Amino acid sequence: MPEPIDAARLDLVLANRILAREGIVDAFGHVSVRDPRNRERFIMAWARAPELIEDADLLEFGLDGELRQQTDRVPYLERYIHAAVYEQRPDVMAVCHNHTLSILPFSISKTVRLRPVVHTGAVLGGEVPVWNIADEFGDRTNMLVVNLAQGRSLARTLGKGRVALMRGHGSVVAGVTIPAVVSACINMDKNARVQLQAEQLGEYTPLAPGEIERPAVAPGEAPLPDRAWEAFVRRVSDRA
Amino acid sequence: MPEPIDAARLDLVLANRILAREGIVDAFGHVSVRDPRNRERFIMAWARAPELIEDADLLEFGLDGELRQQTDRVPYLERYIHAAVYEQRPDVMAVCHNHTLSILPFSISKTVRLRPVVHTGAVLGGEVPVWNIADEFGDRTNMLVVNLAQGRSLARTLGKGRVALMRGHGSVVAGVTIPAVVSACINMDKNARVQLQAEQLGEYTPLAPGEIERPAVAPGEAPLPDRAWEAFVRRVSDRA
Amino acid sequence: MPEPIDAARLDLVLANRILAREGIVDAFGHVSVRDPRNRERFIMAWARAPELIEDADLLEFGLDGELRQQTDRVPYLERYIHAAVYEQRPDVMAVCHNHTLSILPFSISKTVRLRPVVHTGAVLGGEVPVWNIADEFGDRTNMLVVNLAQGRSLARTLGKGRVALMRGHGSVVAGVTIPAVVSACINMDKNARVQLQAEQLGEYTPLAPGEIERPAVAPGEAPLPDRAWEAFVRRVSDRA
Amino acid sequence: MPEPIDAARLDLVLANRILAREGIVDAFGHVSVRDPRNRERFIMAWARAPELIEDADLLEFGLDGELRQQTDRVPYLERYIHAAVYEQRPDVMAVCHNHTLSILPFSISKTVRLRPVVHTGAVLGGEVPVWNIADEFGDRTNMLVVNLAQGRSLARTLGKGRVALMRGHGSVVAGVTIPAVVSACINMDKNARVQLQAEQLGEYTPLAPGEIERPAVAPGEAPLPDRAWEAFVRRVSDRA
Numbered sequence: 001m002p003e004p005i006d007a008a009r010l011d012l013v014l015a016n017r018i019l020a021r022e023g024i025v026d027a028f029g030h031v032s033v034r035d036p037r038n039r040e041r042f043i044m045a046w047a048r049a050p051e052l053i054e055d056a057d058l059l060e061f062g063l064d065g066e067l068r069q070q071t072d073r074v075p076y077l078e079r080y081i082h083a084a085v086y087e088q089r090p091d092v093m094a095v096c097h098n099h100t101l102s103i104l105p106f107s108i109s110k111t112v113r114l115r116p117v118v119h120t121g122a123v124l125g126g127e128v129p130v131w132n133i134a135d136e137f138g139d140r141t142n143m144l145v146v147n148l149a150q151g152r153s154l155a156r157t158l159g160k161g162r163v164a165l166m167r168g169h170g171s172v173v174a175g176v177t178i179p180a181v182v183s184a185c186i187n188m189d190k191n192a193r194v195q196l197q198a199e200q201l202g203e204y205t206p207l208a209p210g211e212i213e214r215p216a217v218a219p220g221e222a223p224l225p226d227r228a229w230e231a232f233v234r235r236v237s238d239r240a
Numbered sequence: 241m242p243e244p245i246d247a248a249r250l251d252l253v254l255a256n257r258i259l260a261r262e263g264i265v266d267a268f269g270h271v272s273v274r275d276p277r278n279r280e281r282f283i284m285a286w287a288r289a290p291e292l293i294e295d296a297d298l299l300e301f302g303l304d305g306e307l308r309q310q311t312d313r314v315p316y317l318e319r320y321i322h323a324a325v326y327e328q329r330p331d332v333m334a335v336c337h338n339h340t341l342s343i344l345p346f347s348i349s350k351t352v353r354l355r356p357v358v359h360t361g362a363v364l365g366g367e368v369p370v371w372n373i374a375d376e377f378g379d380r381t382n383m384l385v386v387n388l389a390q391g392r393s394l395a396r397t398l399g400k401g402r403v404a405l406m407r408g409h410g411s412v413v414a415g416v417t418i419p420a421v422v423s424a425c426i427n428m429d430k431n432a433r434v435q436l437q438a439e440q441l442g443e444y445t446p447l448a449p450g451e452i453e454r455p456a457v458a459p460g461e462a463p464l465p466d467r468a469w470e471a472f473v474r475r476v477s478d479r480a
Numbered sequence: 481m482p483e484p485i486d487a488a489r490l491d492l493v494l495a496n497r498i499l500a501r502e503g504i505v506d507a508f509g510h511v512s513v514r515d516p517r518n519r520e521r522f523i524m525a526w527a528r529a530p531e532l533i534e535d536a537d538l539l540e541f542g543l544d545g546e547l548r549q550q551t552d553r554v555p556y557l558e559r560y561i562h563a564a565v566y567e568q569r570p571d572v573m574a575v576c577h578n579h580t581l582s583i584l585p586f587s588i589s590k591t592v593r594l595r596p597v598v599h600t601g602a603v604l605g606g607e608v609p610v611w612n613i614a615d616e617f618g619d620r621t622n623m624l625v626v627n628l629a630q631g632r633s634l635a636r637t638l639g640k641g642r643v644a645l646m647r648g649h650g651s652v653v654a655g656v657t658i659p660a661v662v663s664a665c666i667n668m669d670k671n672a673r674v675q676l677q678a679e680q681l682g683e684y685t686p687l688a689p690g691e692i693e694r695p696a697v698a699p700g701e702a703p704l705p706d707r708a709w710e711a712f713v714r715r716v717s718d719r720a
Numbered sequence: 721m722p723e724p725i726d727a728a729r730l731d732l733v734l735a736n737r738i739l740a741r742e743g744i745v746d747a748f749g750h751v752s753v754r755d756p757r758n759r760e761r762f763i764m765a766w767a768r769a770p771e772l773i774e775d776a777d778l779l780e781f782g783l784d785g786e787l788r789q790q791t792d793r794v795p796y797l798e799r800y801i802h803a804a805v806y807e808q809r810p811d812v813m814a815v816c817h818n819h820t821l822s823i824l825p826f827s828i829s830k831t832v833r834l835r836p837v838v839h840t841g842a843v844l845g846g847e848v849p850v851w852n853i854a855d856e857f858g859d860r861t862n863m864l865v866v867n868l869a870q871g872r873s874l875a876r877t878l879g880k881g882r883v884a885l886m887r888g889h890g891s892v893v894a895g896v897t898i899p900a901v902v903s904a905c906i907n908m909d910k911n912a913r914v915q916l917q918a919e920q921l922g923e924y925t926p927l928a929p930g931e932i933e934r935p936a937v938a939p940g941e942a943p944l945p946d947r948a949w950e951a952f953v954r955r956v957s958d959r960a
Contacts, residue, residue: 026948026951027947027948027951027952028840028947028948047947048947048950049947049948049950049951051951051954051955052950052951052954099838099840099910101910101913101914102917104837104838104914104917104918105914105917105918105920105921105924106921108837108838108914108918108924108925108926109918109921109922109923109924110922110923110924110925111921111922111923112921112922117344117348117408118339118344118348118408118409119382119383119384119408119409120268120339122382132925134928134931138930139928139929139930139931140928140930140931140933140934141930141931141934142839142842142931142934143839143927143931144839167925168837168838168839168925168926168927168931169838169839190339190341193341194341194344194345194348196917196920196921197342197344197345197436198344198345198348198349199920199921200345200436200439200440200920201345201346201349201351201352201436201439202349202350202351202352203349203350203351204345204348204349204350205348205350205372205407205408206348206408207383207408208374208379208380209379210378210379210380210381211374211379211380211381211382211383211408213380214380214381214382227267227268227287227288227289228266228267228268228289230288230289230292231266231267231289231291231292232267234291234292235291357584357588357648358579358584358588358648358649359622359623359624359648359649360508360579362622430579430581433581434581434584434585434588437582437584437585437676438584438585438588438589440585440676440679440680441585441586441589441591441592441676441679442589442590442591442592443589443590443591444585444588444589444590445588445590445612445647445648446588446648447623447648448614448619448620449619450618450619450620450621451614451619451620451621451622451623451648453620454620454621454622467507467508467527467528467529468506468507468508468529470528470529470532471506471507471529471531471532472507474531474532475531597824597828597888598819598824598828598888598889599862599863599864599888599889600748600819602862670819670821673821674821674824674825674828677822677824677825677916678824678825678828678829680825680916680919680920681825681826681829681831681832681916681919682829682830682831682832683829683830683831684825684828684829684830685828685830685852685887685888686828686888687863687888688854688859688860689859690858690859690860690861691854691859691860691861691862691863691888693860694860694861694862707747707748707767707768707769708746708747708748708769710768710769710772711746711747711769711771711772712747714771714772715771
């Protein structure tokens, strides 16, 4: 039985590769996990493309976004996204920042908000809030979240939700486990693809509030095994 | 010469992998076959991603959707879709439930119905009916078909057809053989992709009623060998 | 130095696999070549998916569309497309029939004709004619070209051009060599994809008549080696 | 430590394969590098598909676009694109010409200009200029840049920018290093895909001028290691 920290590190390495394979991240984007041993720490790779991440690439950070170990590896510039979400959200144990193409049109649209339109999109929680860095930090930034003030601003927009969009940039996705965050990213992507096409057809019926809130398992029931995680892991593990 | 039950089980395993490879199902979605030995039974995998299904994953169900064998494997929550279709449709020998992305915009559109626009889409039969779970079960469900009442409601919408959409969820596809259901799913997907793009160009000519009803073989002719099935099987069998 | 017939058969096998790999054909669709030894014959596979075609699958046909050899293999139902084009077009040495998805919206649109919008789309020759089987054969067909009368009707619509669309069905593409037909199919597909997206942006500039007619090589120049064919062949030949 | 010329040649071979794998070029399109030993020379492959390029395929050219070595290999017809850009732009060390599908609708649109809408699209610099060969050379060309006069005309449209579109043809992308040009191509493609979809949703917010100009690193900072290049190289190097 692996120690929680070892299981977390293994799942984090897998999540990096899965998110790359599933098209959620490309050479950019990152995923992290809160340290199961210490709530004031989180674990994330150094600034390397997710598809290449191995255990030796993982680093430890504090909730100020700064390294807690010696290394000459360069950390992701936008680690403050993760730091601020862990700081503001005690319930969150994993975070992904990505530039998933399907949600970007919704991040810049003046008229249409990304929202649940298919049952697996319920994770979006409702209309997905859009954080516009220019609101607090002006319109001469490079749009990256490069300090804790910007990270906290984004975390305020995320609020208690699972997902927030970042105008002209990407999204942040939070969850209680790594598999939950990975699935939330993939379901966000599918929902966005469907919604964009539905917009092209005209008026459409989104999910009703009761269809968004209704939990997938009744109270007291054990959560279902994660059918998707097993498949995702297999896809990045198979060798021809 | 394999026994019909062995051929059915083999085709079912292949169908799972084919539907995954062809993008009809992802980690979710399922396909089943009526037991050739007993019309009151159907065979389907336990709640595992279709791309991973092997013969040992197959379970036997009754038309009430409940297991007919001992197992600690968890069955698909939505087995009631299959059970109800087999119950209501004596002609149907195979069923697929999927969340194919291309049909989802049509499942929520208030103005456009999925309908045959290309000759291989004739299998859709005409405007494809949309089952909205909220009509009978209210707008506070999780949109899954989790009991026989809901399954029968969906089967009523399917009626005598090959395909029904499920609002904001997916589709159910029924057929007389496993290869027929697999091809119907793939042709449904292609038709939907074309129709969505045709909508973007403006007015278009769908198939005429006579072009939908006209059978592919004249009465008395032997059905053509299934060119597509051989290719689909090869694609999931080849090793580099 | 291979005999022309052997080179033709080899290129035909390669073309089948290339057209499948490049997404022009799926399990359906076919490609043929006029017999270099006898203008009254053409060579095409039996009714098997193009991605699986090998030399042993090739059959010989006359320009009436009927077999000229003994076999228990079933030929493609729509061989009459090829027969009629070879009959009507002495300049044509290779023909492809396909259901390429990108051109199908244009085959049913009432308002937009597929036409050259990018330089590689010049092969389309201008607005691409659409053959509607219902015009001559009524609206109760299965839309397949199953006899020589239908094939000749389609060939009349093709006229002297390289491409004709078939309403709600697909296209026929003709050329002077197999590589030319393969490239024409792929360029037709790319042009269609671009044109559909350009339509979504609003008004756009198509190719001018002089940009369509202008040959790629000046008179007297040797034609350029086919850069694309080498790449296409390599893609279906490489083993990991 | 490899000589600069060897490093340049190696990166050029890799760039060819990367641009092919990433869908920026297909069998057509090309990339070059200015010779680090001689600013009046550039290096590019002969007229072969980028995915097949090896070191032995590389040739040397002068800024007049003509070969500087003996060979019976045929050079790319459009080498004058590269020659003219190197001639007009002393700062440019690498150039790519491509027919990337996503930018082609913008190259022919009468109403919409490609422009930065996502942060990685800042490399576009603003509204991307469109070079229309017909403006200077009439509407009876084959639209290819086949001499230095046409190349210089295109280079004038490119001006001091990183990217220019070529109406109904493709784009030219310039940069200070090969990895920079490769990333610029890929980011141009992603921006175009997002912008096309955003157009379908209605009005949207593009990047502000200050968000385009703001450099990714503050003055005095060392540039960040190229996370993407490592991933791109690995993708074309892995063998199953």
